[in-house]
Amino acid sequence: MTSKTTLKFMLAAGALSVGMSHGALAQDTVKIGSVLSATGPASFLGEPEDKTLRMYVDKINAAGGVAGKKIELVIYDDGGDANKARTFATRLVEDDKVVAMVGGSTTGTTMAMIPVFEDAKIPFISLAGAIEVIDPVRKFVFKTPHTDKMACEKIFEDLKKRNLTKIGLISGTDGFGASMRAQCVKVAPNYGMEIVADENYGPRDSDMTAQLTKIKNTAGLQAVVNPGFGQGPAIVTRNYAQLGMSNVPFYQSHGVASKSFIDLAGAAAEGVRLPAAALLVGDKLPESDPQKKVVTEYKQAYESATKQPVSTFGGHAYDGLFILVEAMKRANSTDSAKIRDEIEKTKGFVGTGGIVNMSATDHLGLDLSAFRMLEIKGGDWNLVASGS
Amino acid sequence: MGALLNQRFMTLAVLAVVIAVLPLVFPSSYYFRVASLVWVSALAAIGLNILMGQAGQxxxxxxxxxxIGAYAVAIGPTHLGIPPWAAILVGAVLSAVLAYLVGRPILRLKGHYLAIATLGLGVLIALVISTESGWTGGPDGMPVERLTLFGWRVSGSNTWYWVTGALLLIGTWIALNLDETPTGRAFRALHDSEVAAQVVGVDVARFKLQAFVIAAVYASIAGSALAFMNGFINPDQAGFLHSVELVTIVVLGGLGSIVGSIVGAAVLVTLPQALTIFHEYEHLLLGLIIIVSMIFMRNGIVPSLSGLFLRRARS
Structure with missing residues (x-):
């Protein structure tokens, strides 16, 4: 194909897709919007979310749609840019006239879009991690992923069981690390934790032995927690082993809950504990676990459709979509206000992230049971039996 | 001189008419939002164009x-109790002072060295903004209180369209006038040949510094406007990629052409919106369009096209 014909082909394809989106404007469809960071630095979040939403909307439509209508999914890619996300949010509300929104891959893009949906009174289920999305509670904003505060609490709960109370923190200065560190410092007194060392590192640093040495030499240190994200925690883990600190219990966060962390950290990851969603250990869950069915089905569907390993981020999109779809079914309506009321009444929804029970004061609806404490053994995740 | 005045007046008049007429064809507030973004980007780009296109730095x-402008209006009212409108001025003054202090040493550098020094300045400030989370909310950003003027709460895409449009008109008017003052001519002299300018008695260091301070104030005010418009700000707006975007707007539209900066902003802001229908080819096409226009319109869109029309008109 010459470049000219390629261009013509692409123009034609574009024209066709414009035509199709106009053709689908008929009364028998309902529009759900999404703005995701499918490209750019946060694409590891947005890409699985994008694939999950498209895959399940097709499935729902094949099964007859919702409330008597087919779903038309409108997805825009913000490239991780909060300003662009804001513009696309305006576009979804003003131009596409969506009835609800599932999206917002990062806390930054979500926070930028919240005013648009609050003003337009359209329900917005966010896929971002930080607690400020739902605290304070905003009438039209919900979210599905666990908060960093819950991760801290889960870690501290485990530390308390092991009678360890003097901890060192080493956190990344990126959004994830900084936000989780702040939450850990805040909830530490509730669990009787004393933070005896508090160090940080830049997200692109390649060596953290200086900070770790300082933590190692802190008197009375009993455990170390690493709120961090991306490759930083893998380097911290390697340095941790290099400094011979393996006798001090080491906790990572849910931010490293992907196989690539174990690959990057190698043997140094042995014995590291972290809180993570059930999705990561679906096949290791006991049959009696209420989430077993949902997580194994989602994992299988995602992996067979995309040929890529499942990630918890796609799971958040799955949860968001089905919380919305079930609310639409209960409301038997495509009216935004009625859908919002039904989302808030979500009770006992079994998702990949946990059992969701929302209320007027809780727009997340997860408790600490949503997190499982894992330990890395033999290069794989293992459930830590409760009580040990 | 009369003709020149006329040309300046015509440019302003056309811009004012475009700003006034566009809303008549806009089907929804979304278009107001995109247009407001164009006006804001254009304002920042015009300032940068004074530095890059006119003074050649x-x-x-x-x-x-x-x-700095954006965070001034975010931090001022939230943490310090400064009224929002005054925070715009605080941001502009802060930017001007910083540009003055930093500009003195770094504008002695030339070419690549100056580029690296300004790059370093940008990275440093972005770093401070994303690290001082107690003040700035860190990498996740912070909300911005709504702007209130004499009890009038400025919010909504349609309102901001007019506010940013007015700001752009004022910015354009000042930039067009500046071009015709002794300062503007000194900038041109600097741009063409620094040695020659020095020989004829232009205080090179002083005028470079002036251009740098003016450009900083333009950017700061544009930043404040965007922060108010979004009601939210995060460190990306101060980051390196945004600096590159501003330079791209200036170069794409045409170095030294005020109208070029507006056209460049219009292209760079609206193209990604228009290209969403191509889904995964979006970024590919955006890159392709920019490459092609830089190959065929080397001096930028506006100077190349107006040159073409002039040649056509003569022949």
Whole structure:
């Protein structure tokens, strides 16, 4: 194909897709919007979310749609840019006239879009991690992923069981690390934790032995927690082993809950504990676990459709979509206000992230049971039996 | 001189008419939002164009001043109790002072060295903004209180369209006038040949510094406007990629052409919106369009096209 014909082909394809989106404007469809960071630095979040939403909307439509209508999914890619996300949010509300929104891959893009949906009174289920999305509670904003505060609490709960109370923190200065560190410092007194060392590192640093040495030499240190994200925690883990600190219990966060962390950290990851969603250990869950069915089905569907390993981020999109779809079914309506009321009444929804029970004061609806404490053994995740 | 005045007046008049007429064809507030973004980007780009196009100095860290303006209106009212409108001025003054202090040493550098120094300045400021989370909310950003003027709460895409449009008109008017003052002519002299300018008695260091300060103030005010418009700000706006975007707007539209900066902003802001129908080819096409226009319109869109029309008209 010459470049000219390629261009013509692409123009034609574009024209066709414009035509199709106009053709689908008929009364028998309902529009759900999404703005995701499918490209750019946060694409590891947005890409699985994008694939999950498209895959399940097709499935729902094949099964007859919702409330008597087919779903038309409108997805825009913000490239991780909060300003662009804001513009696309305006576009979804003003131009596409969506009835609800599932999206917002990062806390930054979500926070930028919240005013648009609050003003337009359209329900917005966010896929971002930080607690400020739902605290304070905003009438039209919900979210599905666990908060960093819950991760801290889960870690501290485990530390308390092991009678360890003097901890060192080493956190990344990126959004994830900084936000989780702040939450850990805040909830530490509730669990009787004393933070005896508090160090940080830049997200692109390649060596953290200086900070770790300082933590190692802190008197009375009993455990170390690493709120961090991306490759930083893998380097911290390697340095941790290099400094011979393996006798001090080491906790990572849910931010490293992907196989690539174990690959990057190698043997140094042995014995590291972290809180993570059930999705990561679906096949290791006991049959009696209420989430077993949902997580194994989602994992299988995602992996067979995309040929890529499942990630918890796609799971958040799955949860968001089905919380919305079930609310639409209960409301038997495509009216935004009625859908919002039904989302808030979500009770006992079994998702990949946990059992969701929302209320007027809780727009997340997860408790600490949503997190499982894992330990890395033999290069794989293992459930830590409760009580040990 | 009369003709020149006329040309300046015509440019302003056309811009005012475009701003006034566009809303008549806009089907929804979304279009107001996109147009407001064009006006804001154009305002920042015009300032940068005074530095790059007129005075011939490069800045790869210009988003830092944009960020200072944006965070001034976020931090001022939230943490310090400064009224929102006054925070705009605080941001502009801060940017001007910083540009003055930093500009003195770094504008002695030339070419690549100046580019690296401004790049460093930009990275430093972005770093401070994303690290001082107690003040700035860190990498996740912070909310911005709504702007109130004499009891009038400025909010909504349609309102901001007019506010940013007015700001752009004022910015354009000042830039067009500046071009015709002794300062503007000194900038041109600097641009063409620094040695020659020095020989004829232009105080090179002083005029470079002036251009840098003016450009910083433009960016700062544009940043404040965007922060108010979004009601939210995060460090990306002060980051390196945004600096590159501003430079791209200036170069794409045409170095030294005020109208070019507006056209460049229009292209760079609206193209990604228009290209969403191509889904995964979006970024590919955006890159392709920019490459092709730079190959065929080397002096930028506006100077190349107006040159073409002039040649046509003569022949």
């Amino acid at each position: 490069v800045s790869l860290g210009h988003a830092a001043f944009f960020g």
